[in-house]
Amino acid sequence: MSGKRNQWVADDARPINALSFATMKTISVTGLRADWSNILDEVQRGERFTVTRRGVPIAILAPPHEAGSRVGQTIELMLGERKNRRLGGISIRRLVEAGRR
Numbered sequence: 001m002s003g004k005r006n007q008w009v010a011d012d013a014r015p016i017n018a019l020s021f022a023t024m025k026t027i028s029v030t031g032l033r034a035d036w037s038n039i040l041d042e043v044q045r046g047e048r049f050t051v052t053r054r055g056v057p058i059a060i061l062a063p064p065h066e067a068g069s070r071v072g073q074t075i076e077l078m079l080g081e082r083k084n085r086r087l088g089g090i091s092i093r094r095l096v097e098a099g100r101r
Helices: 029-034 036-044 064-083 092-100
Strands: 014-017 020-028 049-053 056-061
Touching: 020 029, 029 036, 029 049, 036 049, 036 056
Parallel strands: 020 049
Antiparallel strands: 014 020, 049 056
16 A cells, blocks of 8 residues: 555554554554455555454454464463462363253
8 A cells, every 4th residue: 555545444543452552553444355365465564454343342453463462461360370370179071060960
């Protein structure tokens, strides 16, 4: 989208979440459909997009090398949280059985 402003992309850049301090553009599903090729060109150059439907984020478009590193960060975060969680003496089998009732 060299030189021209994309009418479908919001002007504001928003942080993704606590795992990343990077910012990305926001685009609606309609905008993505209308300008798919140019948006993918931007993603290929390293740009990131939050895709929204009716203003609600539903997906993130990012280069593949970023997606892999974010998966690793998420796994590390989940494992770190798991270390501090205890079941208070209740077995997992008992919890599963209680969930089936």
